[in-house]
Amino acid sequence: MPQQFAATVHARRPARLPMIGTLFTALALTATACTSGGAVSPSETGKNKQVRGGGSLVIGAEQEPDCADWIGTCGASIWGTYMMQTQTIPQVFDVRLKGKNWTPVASSLMSAEPTVRLKGKRQQITYRLDPKAVWSDGKPITSGDLKYTALQVRDGKAIFDKSGYDRIASVETPDSTTAVVTLKSAYGNWKQLFSAGYGVLPSHILKGRNRNAVMKDGYTFSGGPWKIASWKKGVSVTLVPNDRYWGPKPHLDKVTFQFVSDTSAATQAFASGQFDALFPTPQLNTVEQIRALGGAARMQVESESGNLQALWLNNGRFPFSSAAVRRAFAYSIDRAAIVKRLFGSYGLKDPAQSFLSPLVSRYASTGFSRYRPDAAKAEQLMEADGWKKNAKGIWAKNGKKAEFTITSLAGNKSRELTEQILQSQLAKAGFKMTIKNTTPANIFGKLAPAGDFQVGLWNIVDSFPNPTLSASFSSTAIPSSANNQSGINFMRIRVQGLDPVMERVDNELNETARIRESRRAEKLIADSVPSLPLAAVPNVLVTGQRVGGPLSVNPVDGPWWNLEEWGVAK
Template identity: 60%
Template sequence: MTTRITSRHRACLAGAASAVALLATACTSGGLPGANANGTGPAVPVRQGGAIVIGAEQEPDCADWISTCAGSIWGTYLMDVPTIPRAFVPRKTGGAWGPVPSPVLAGEPAVATAGTQQKVTYRINPAAVWSDKEPITSQDLKYTALQIRDGKDVLDKTGYDRIASVDTPDPKTAVVTFNGPYANWRALFSDTVGILPSHLLAGKDRDALMKDGYSFSGGPWKIDSWKRGSSVTLVPNPNYWGEKPKLDKVTFQFTADTAAAFQAFKSGQLDALYPTPQLDSVDQIKNGVPGARSTVDPQSGNLEALWMNNGKFPFDSAVFRQAVSYSVDRDAIVKRLYGALGVTKSAQSFLTPILPQYSGADFSQYRLDLAKVASLMQGDGWAKGPDGIWAKNGKRAAFSVASLAGNKRRELTEQILQQQLKTAGFELTIANTTAAELFSKAAPSGNYQLGLWTLVDTFPQPSLGQSFSTATIPSAANGNSGLNLARISSPELDRALGTLDTSLDQGARIAAAKQGDRILARDANSLPLSAIPNVLLWNTKIGGPLSINPSSGPWWNLEQWGLAS
């Protein structure tokens, strides 16, 4: 599991999350009239050529996928996945999501242990080349690994910080040696960053060359243009060595306002949408959109949560966090937001619906209980003032929540929270801002109290440590590269997450993940709200095997899309 904030809390943030077990308690498919409920649309034959325009909910801050500015999951969806090659890709096999070797590799890497070290030998497909026809080589893996391990201003060093060395015995063979066992090694060169071209970037300013878009590609598409504030346009990579795109051009138009995006979709200005479920969009899907198809996938990698800043008053107190957690009727919020999509129960784990075998149900203890709130607060020395708000030592139980401005669903969530918390004796103010400000500045620096955003699993392996271990708290020591934005620090939790990261025994990893969830729930370090189903809408003029990949997004196979023949 790699998680992200939507923007990308890659631990996916953000990022990028449990199905059978969680679907029973947190998410049911429900279904919508005229919509498939398994994330897959009908396969429609397509013709060669043509262009389409797709609505994009967020504009990324930059396209240097290593840098801390690359916090938006939408950057991964729009530009990263279509252009950057990966060692492993998320695919569904046997009903479950997992990593499989991509065509970049010549097969499954060989894994061996020598003393305390672990060695992984990657063999690269001889046919794999960059868009300038230069081969994809072992030097590219070495360059990427060391840029992340040794670089500054790195969003996430998880796993790469365990690399002792990268050897390149020949151009198509790379041997990565870890300084100890590392269970999630498949996420390296696979999740978000992928593999970068050393022959173009080595010895140069990578960030300057990539942040505003780049001309190279190792995938089926190339970035033709990025018009800031307007759109990103992709065109086929003519030298791609795999399946080539059917379309001549795909433009992603930035449409942050969901209502406006739906109007543009209904009028034919946009040919497809991947909207965050909003009340108005759900109603429109239910009522049917003429000339359109849709699919809804409840087995998503998305988890909406309340992120409590454990390093900042008043959430630096476990008792306070527990009291707030007992003040929230999470089921009522979930039903209000997602009931029409069949999601009626709150999430009880920080593992999302694509990793059910690792998750528990420990957050189920947090149900609305005002008597429990009073007991906790009074026992910690708080008393209600004349205004009905708890106070202690001259400080009131007042705090702000930060999320994305203009997001109607989150604004409604905040309004419901305001009322629920006021009834329990807490004063909540809303301090929403832009994605760039929240995910590139405020959250990494700890300049917030309570946050509302989505953790997105961008790789189907559990790695709770990316979001919750002490070592990943952004700090000067790690170049502010950590993803523990809630600033959770617990030696007991660190030990459990260390086992999850390093044990090669599947049973031990499952036990460690569930132990981590229990500790997070016991200390109420943050509070999961709901798994969020994925929704994809497209005009019937579009054909191909359309489906939602909960980790890589709906455009993971954009080269197979086309105009219906």
């Protein structure tokens, strides 16, 4: 699956480099290595602590997923992916750091790298599975599992995103370890099929049953190093080792993810010893809080993230159905001031100028750099579109005022501050903005898919190192009866001429041509301003002294991508 939305900083998936718009230096630091003020400073990564066998860890989790049916629309939260899916669902390709780039590599599920060939205009992919790969009940992971997964996504209703799977013409299974997938047309992002986002599901358990009913509240099967022992709604998720896993077994006996939605509260719990690790949303005081812990905490800041924070404008709702209003809105906001205020302590100064995250920035352009505060341009655009300011200084047209509501995550101090700054800036420009925040489950389970919002403030997360703008910007990705309410173009975006360009990006197998077409798509997007990027947000991992093993953040699979290698430090 290409992209994921997230109400908190660290979330997928409605999916999405040298870095565009903002430049971080990848760094790892201890709390004691920070400077006395200003941005965090780089330091050498400390040696990984050796671990002992057994024991348990408790990790603070800022977001509880709505459900664990990863291919359904309810499975949109990246936190669910990080905590449960990555640990239990096998995938064809893993994303690993090779040199300076995060690159897809064949996983331990495969006996060899999948092969690709073109048969006329069709693309044929052959997958060969490792016969040692088994599910947690001892049953082999088979080619039938790939077929089941492919058809569930392609033909299912209320699927989070069908990109790539909607091109599948057939899936053949000549034997139990070989699957041959034929696509109707070439697909440049073919390596994400059965990989990040969806993976492979067990047909012998799910076939003939209601997949959503079996999986949504947690499931007992696993094809990864961990199993879900329990999901106590509103409290925690607990993992235990999968003793049938064919790869390296976990060192730990148990890992519990405890839900605490407030970053400051989570940091305080970490400081008191309740949590052994955090993956905190970068808040205003997070660096200072961690710095105050001295040597009791180790913090790693990873710039090559897939996280992009943006203002998502509903193009199907007044007043943002007007391109002129959207452009005037963009010229009325000082994005640089917002970014500096929110993320200056992390070294971030400049706003993002693209809807592609650092993970895929080689495909990006800087088209949004033109949108800086310019009151004259904003007024010119509004007046040319028939608007006039009323006695209270608010733009009005045909008896309607330029007023709207913004929606984001309730209780998130960083988001609330962003909204307050926006409210002040926009009021001066003649827009009236009301704040009405809610839960992630309500945003991504109800409001966004139904288009029941005007402006949203949330993140989009690239879930694979390939450009997937079409997942969020193609008109065919608008949830509707035509696509069984699938797709993540919640903004109802329809930009003239954009769909065919993004289709070429998706189809093109030549890397140079993909980059060229991706930048053409970005220009069309920037010209129309269907939404407005704010910042490429780094990943932050905080661990305590009890935690050992190789600790790092994978921009696709998250901070616990190698949880089986974690342990209690000796």
